[in-house]
Amino acid sequence: MRRVSSSLFFAAVALVTWGASASGFREDEVVCEEAVALLKNCCSSFQPIAIACHHERSDQPVGCLSYLEPRDQDPDIDEATSTCLRAMGCEDLVAQGVCERAATSAAHAIATGGVPQFAGVCP
């Protein structure tokens, strides 16, 4: 009984500790991350280094030179593309050239420091 009480106590402490750092879920972020995980698992040449699935929005000036415009950045893989990718199996992703296009887009973004373009990756 004492062991169970201790477990409950530690669970409460863990929940409060975790809760303090919780940031919330966004659908576009979750489906983007799931699509990237799918490409990582199925496409051997795909490097997800340059891809961002964070949604960022800031109306506040961050520094003295960045006060002019709010920033609004969506995840690099949108929900429609993610849905399309998740509907395909690994074999289809390879056979239909999706892996190749995704790897090329990611590699280009790494080389240029730009944002990878996934809009036309899925047929």
Add this chain to the structure above:
Amino acid sequence: MTLVSGAEELAHAQEPQAQESPHEAATEAAVAPRRSVQDPGIRFSGKLELDHGFMKMFGLPLDMNGARAGLGLQTKKLSLYVLADLGVGGLPHRLGAAGGSLGAEALYRALPFLRVGGGVRASYLRIDRATVDNPMTALAVGAFLAANVDVYDFGVRDDHGAFLGARLDLDSYEGVASSGPLVWGPEFMVGFRY
């Protein structure tokens, strides 16, 4: 003779009563603990469960394996527990997930082998990202319906035992700048209650 036979008849007539008295006493002694067992007394109870949940989040399947501990009170018909659980699992393409919850559950013993009820809980869930190491995290409040079927019981009240259970969970997670997702689905469990 008449007096003697009258006395014998009286003795015979009393003999069964004399034999029944110890029998009745023994019967009462045997019944006495049962009467106390039938009292709806409150006692402490604990339980452990192992579960597998088939949840849905943004339309994506989220499978979770968990362990749950409960501590509470039990009467003949009702049981109340404070529950804590931890779980690990993930989304279909190996995005790992982990979480825990703290809640309360009330169960009604509808049949000797069946308990039904529900509860509320506060949950935390962490989902790994594929792009960076920093995971997505959120808190939730939720509720659930539960049913447990005893497959083996023991104890004077038959209220200790091993059971199979099913639950339907619904958790409302916090979102970012909007209402968060509803994560819901059934879970199935094996458990031991003492």
